[in-house]
Amino acid sequence: MSRLRYQLIISAVVLFIVECILLLDPITAISHVSNIPYHELTAKLKGQLISSTESNSQLAHLYNESIYIDNGSYQIRPRVVVLPLDVRDVQETVKFASKYQVQFSAKCGGHSAVGYSLNPELVLDMRYFNKTQVIDTVNGIAYIEAGLQWNTIYPALAPFVPVAGTCPHVGVSGFTLGGGYSMLSRSYGLGSDQVIEFDVVLANGDYVHVNNNSYPDLYWALRGGGGGNFGVMTAIKTRVYQSKPxxxxxxxxxxxxxxxxxxxxxxxxxxxxxxxxxxxxxxxxxxxxxxxxxxxxxxxxxxxxxxxxxxxxxxxxxxxxxxxxxxxxxxxxxxxxxxxxxxxxxxxxxxxxxxxxxxxxxxxxxxxxxxxxxxxxxxxxxxxxxxxxxxxxxxxxxxxxxxxxxxxxxxxxxxxxxxxxxxxxxxxxxxxxxxxxxxxxxxxxxxxxxxxxxxxEYYGDFYNRLLEIKRKYDPSNFFNFKQSIGSNYDIAKESSKLIHIDNSNKQSVKSTRDEEIIKRVHLFQKGQVERDIPLLDSLFAIDSQVNIPIGSNNVKGKKQIIDNFASFFDTLVNITEDITSKIEVNNLYAGFSKNISQFNKKGCHVKYRVINWFQFDENLLITEFSALFNLTHVIEQANCKK
Incomplete structure (x- = not known):
């Protein structure tokens, strides 16, 4: 082993040990303790709580139905799914998730284009909120519960017609809260324009009726301010129109x-x-x-x-x-x-x-x-x-x-x-x-x-007003996702972190080659997180080798390495990685530490720290890649052993 490589590995190991001593990673701690007492929630529900590891075949089938979404790019297996039967179930679930700081999302049709109705922890499947009827035939007003999809609503309300979507399996909730275009919108307005009242469970667990006289600011926000931002919608009262040829x-x-x-x-x-x-x-x-x-x-x-x-x-x-x-x-x-x-x-x-x-x-x-x-x-x-x-x-x-x-x-x-x-x-x-x-x-x-x-792009000049309302009704930001009201997510900054050189690395960049090496490390990270096989294939030399983890498994040859990556990715539902140190570059070597969080198809959540180091050739292709981590700990988590 060259002296430069030895120094790089030793410095990375020291950094890793210091981080482990000084920081108790709460994510890792949760994976060991798993101290969320879901039995407390189960005892309070009329409906069902189903675990991702459910052994009963009927319940496992229901779980899989509950997590089905339209876009297969964003499949996630949450730890539990809750199927509430009534408003009290929704309230209890929200209060429980808030108390224990459990990641939460509500799902109806599952047509969020980037899968925001799912998350790795707790999903509220509203399917049993499935009642609808015309409650005022004179004025044309219908009651529609939040778990329904339009293919069910259209025939149920005949001879009246709602201002609704053309996609049969889109849910009423997301459609309405985001505005809602219909083939009747040029005649009557958006779907959200028709809503007279929303029934909503707020972040503190309160159940409220939101209309122009009661919570008027929230009533304004719910009509076009986007789904998942302000509360769990359980039902609406909305205008419907007499059907005609x-x-x-x-x-x-x-x-x-x-x-x-x-x-x-x-x-x-x-x-x-x-x-x-x-x-x-x-x-x-x-x-x-x-x-x-x-x-x-x-x-x-x-x-x-x-x-x-x-x-x-x-x-x-x-x-x-x-x-x-x-x-x-x-x-x-x-x-x-x-x-x-x-x-x-x-x-x-x-x-x-x-x-x-x-x-x-x-x-x-x-x-x-x-x-x-x-x-x-x-x-x-x-x-x-x-x-x-x-x-x-x-x-x-x-x-x-x-x-x-x-x-x-x-x-x-x-x-x-x-x-x-x-x-x-x-x-x-x-x-x-x-x-x-x-x-x-x-x-x-x-x-x-x-x-x-x-x-x-979505909210224009209304964003700051929506943010004020969000802070009023959800001060702890309980209802949150990557692009929720109040999020600081910025794709430009995320891309910069992923692909380009951040300021912390600029001091160590001594040459254009060092800069390119750091860029290629970020591209490697991008390939892993996005499970992008062609991208990873482009980064490795033909005769490269991989040691994952070091001392346990050595794979030689680009084809075998890429095949191994593909097989590994096939076991996953999703994976995220966060670099936790500066990327050190020394001639043609680079190393850093990171945290990995992955959810596999067994339903297990695996979280661990890793040290990575790379060796590059003169063409800046990876000739050797190594990873250092606790293999026994990872295997135990991957088999859901705590």
Whole structure:
């Protein structure tokens, strides 16, 4: 062993020992003690508390159903799932989680684009809050509980119709709290605009009825201020409308034809009545595997008048999928098939809002270029046609800031294998970078954890007001996630920490080569956390070797090393790593210490400290990578032994 390498290892080991002596890591302590007395909560519940290690097959199946979310990129197995039967169960769960500082989230439909309805500790599955009925037929008011999804609500409220989503399995809670675009929004406004009263459990466990007279500031915030920020919504009272026969139609074209169709569409949408809406979709038709661009028209009025309005599109050589007089619930029964769902595959979602008249030729040409050349044929672009009544409602009346938009775009990269992440991520990020200048903000219900300046993009000038309300009703920030109101998360800063050199390392950088080595260490970290096999593959030399842990296992050859990483990643649900020391660089060697937290598919939470060191060749490829940690401790945790 060279003298330089020996010095580097000794300094890293000393640093590791000093950290262990001086700091009692609370995360590690929890993994040993696991002192959260869930039996206390179980004793107070009418509903169920199910552990991730449940042995009963029926309960284990229910647990797996409870943690299912649409985007398979964000699968997490929480330690426990609680299925409340009534409001008191929700109150008890919130108070318990607050008392013991347990990470908490509530789940309804599971369509958070980045999985914010899950967390590693406690998830409240609202599925048993499943009652709905029209309670006032004269004024059109319905009661809807928070665990319901729209595919259940539409038939249950007939002959009345709610202002609701087109995706069948989206839950009422997230949809409503984030604003809620509907094919009826141009006629009536957002879903959140219809809510007369929210029933909510606050962070202190209080159960309150929130309306314009009782908690008016919170009532303002809940209508468009985003899900998961202020409390657990258990039910709403909302306006619904008498169902009537309307005009519905869908016409599809090739991607190439869409260029001319959308040029006309841009001008057409500037003069049509608010009763008409036309949603667009670029996708591959599942049953025939052909790329198509489709416009779906809904005219909330006379069938003949609606037909007259879309006549120009009927003569544009498209394929008429349907043209039918029916009620909106009848339309949703056949149209809302889940075509645009990720369906537990891997997904990356981005959004942008386009104002009236900005659906111009350059914008359309860029969309065409990128959807035509998408790496995964599952990927798609969807746009909702809004404006109308949404824009007429005074901006200050609710927390939904982006009322001026005419179109809401959703970009979805969808792919089958984790190994395809890098290619699809590059595609959607590059695509977004080319079209973002057409956007005026983004839509919080298509939340994106890679979005810079997300506070202003989602909430605009209303963010500070929302923050004041948050601090009033949730002073301890109990309801929190990466992009919750009050979060300091900033993707630009996170990327800087991950890939670039932070200030603490600049003093030790003596050359461009040292700087590049530190960058490559951060790229290695990125590859591990994101389980990005192609990225890791690009960092290792052909004849490299890996010692994990040192003294126990030695793997030689790049192919075997990468195969081992892939096998390891396949055992995980998620992994996070935090560098806890300065990255020391000495010639072609680098070393540092870090904390690792991983959740495996057995349902075990594994947490440990590690020392890593690297040796690089002259091309700055990794020739040797080693890790030092307590192997026995890690194996015990990985098998859920405490």
């Amino acid at each position: 309307i005009m519905t139609s869908q016409i599809c074209w090739t991607f190439e034809q869409s260029l001319n169709v959308l040029q006309f569409y841009n001008h057409w949408t500037q003069s049509i009545p608010k009763e008409m809406t036309a949603y667009g979709l670029f996708f591959q038709v599942p049953n025939i595997l052909q790329d198509q661009f489709c416009l779906t028209f809904v005219y909330n009025g006379d069938f003949a008048e609606g037909t007259r309005l879309i006549e120009p599109f009927l003569s544009m050589n498209g394929i008429l999928s349907f043209h039918k007089k029916q009620t909106f619930p009848e339309f949703m029964k056949t149209f809302s098939s889940g075509t645009t769902d990720i369906k537990n595959r891997y997904g990356i979602v981005k959004s942008g809002l386009v104002n009236l008249g900005n659906f111009n030729g350059d914008f359309v040409a860029t969309i065409y270029k990128y959807v035509k050349n998408r790496p995964s044929k599952h990927s798609m672009v969807i746009f909702s046609h809004v404006g109308g009544r949404v824009r007429e409602i005074p901006l200050e009346s609710t927390a939904f800031y982006r009322r001026n938009a005419e179109f809401t775009f959703e970009f979805k990269a969808i792919f089958d294998r984790k190994e395809e992440h890098t290619t699809n991520s590059k595609w959607i990020e590059e695509f977004y970078s080319k079209v973002k200048y057409n956007f005026d903000g983004a839509y919080v219900n298509y939340i994106d954890d890679k979005l810079p300046n997300w506070k202003s």
